[in-house]
Amino acid sequence: MAAALEDRRAYDIAEHARRHARVARLMPAAEWDVHYELVGAIEALKRERNAVVLAHNYQRPEIFHGVADFVGDSLELARKAAQSEADVIVMCGVRFMAETAKLLSPQRTVLLPDLEAGCSLADSITPGDVRALRRGHPGVPVVCYVNTSAAVKNECDACCTSSNAQLVVESFGVPEVILVPDEYLAAHVASRTHVRVIPWGGHCEVHERFTGAEVREFRESARAYVLAHPECPRDVQEAADFVGSTSGMIAALEQAQPERAVLITECSMADNIAGAFPGTDFLRPCNLCPHMQRITLAGVRASLEHLAPAIEVPEEIAAGARRAVQRMLDASRPRGT
Numbered sequence: 001m002a003a004a005l006e007d008r009r010a011y012d013i014a015e016h017a018r019r020h021a022r023v024a025r026l027m028p029a030a031e032w033d034v035h036y037e038l039v040g041a042i043e044a045l046k047r048e049r050n051a052v053v054l055a056h057n058y059q060r061p062e063i064f065h066g067v068a069d070f071v072g073d074s075l076e077l078a079r080k081a082a083q084s085e086a087d088v089i090v091m092c093g094v095r096f097m098a099e100t101a102k103l104l105s106p107q108r109t110v111l112l113p114d115l116e117a118g119c120s121l122a123d124s125i126t127p128g129d130v131r132a133l134r135r136g137h138p139g140v141p142v143v144c145y146v147n148t149s150a151a152v153k154n155e156c157d158a159c160c161t162s163s164n165a166q167l168v169v170e171s172f173g174v175p176e177v178i179l180v181p182d183e184y185l186a187a188h189v190a191s192r193t194h195v196r197v198i199p200w201g202g203h204c205e206v207h208e209r210f211t212g213a214e215v216r217e218f219r220e221s222a223r224a225y226v227l228a229h230p231e232c233p234r235d236v237q238e239a240a241d242f243v244g245s246t247s248g249m250i251a252a253l254e255q256a257q258p259e260r261a262v263l264i265t266e267c268s269m270a271d272n273i274a275g276a277f278p279g280t281d282f283l284r285p286c287n288l289c290p291h292m293q294r295i296t297l298a299g300v301r302a303s304l305e306h307l308a309p310a311i312e313v314p315e316e317i318a319a320g321a322r323r324a325v326q327r328m329l330d331a332s333r334p335r336g337t
């Protein structure tokens with residue numbers, strides 16, 4: 001415990017101020033200071049437990065900039081989980097992300113601070129639905145979005161994320177592929193490939209609320225550069241300047257360096273990245289993901305204290321689900337690895 005107290009002192013006022021600089025455009029110092037005690041306690045527990053915190057781009061700023069060791073989109077978090085040498089992985093994200101981490105790092109303890117952090121896309125399809133689709137399309141490969149349960153992944157040939165869906169679909173070298181469960185991601189891929197994409201009717205409850213009219217208004221009246229996630233409806237994607245994953249949006253902003261931008265996605269994302277783009281004004285339509293919002297600093301601390309709730313994937317589905325995730329990682333391996 002003495003070591004832990006020592007470590008806690010290492011998170012001092014100077015380090016607290018350094019972390020605040022990344023969110024100073026949005027969060028006054030007084031608001032950031034509210035988090036000082038919890039962030040210090042989490043830093044101490046991380047060292048004590050040999051734990052690493054992975055945070056999705058939609059996490060609250062105090063998690064994203066306060067305690068995360070790695071941040072990224074779903075694909076980047078899966079890769080980090082596979083490479084991690086920590087004893088404990090705390091997934092600040094939603095359940096399918098924690099399950100993916102457990103599939104790729106079965107020997108580690110994977111914590112999800114709130115087990116209720118689900119996903120409307122993952123809830124939109126069951127293993128039985130995938131089996132029925134296969135019966136309806138014999139011999140056609142099934143690709144599932146990473147936003148699915150491990151039980152659904154177990155029924156699929158490969159998994160994909162929003163940043164590699166087209167690549168994975170084309171990796172089969174066949175004329176048609178089933179892509180579940182997001183109807184709009186399937187339409188996005190279909191618009192870019194010669195492969196016939198057979199969709200499912202699932203939607204993200206956050207992204208489906210955006211409309212094409214709203215996006216045209218941002219472009220035309222506010223003259224903003226519009227970046228949309230492929231989980232948005234078709235007319236939203238068509239009205240955007242760029243469509244891609246959450247990390248794809250960051251890369252597109254780095255390239256375009258626009259004076260004014262709007263991210264048509266979960267709204268914590270703009271809060272998290274605004275500090276890295278001082279020359280860009282971010283307009284803020286605010287659709288929050290209620291599942292991502294369930295993860296709080298207090299929850300992260302409690303999960304590290306109690307090493308719970310820990311994610312387990314039953315062995316009878318883990319091997320098949322792992323194969324699907326691994327096929328995705330193999331198809332989209334970064335160059336040179």
Ligand code: 13P
Nearest residue numbers: 073074075161162245246
């Ligand atoms: P990304 O893979 O683009 O981060 O998306 C995950 C997600 O859940 C979007 O709603």
Ligand code: SF4
Nearest residue numbers: 119120204205206289
């Ligand atoms: Fe699921 Fe949508 Fe939330 Fe992403 S934003 S975790 S797709 S409900």
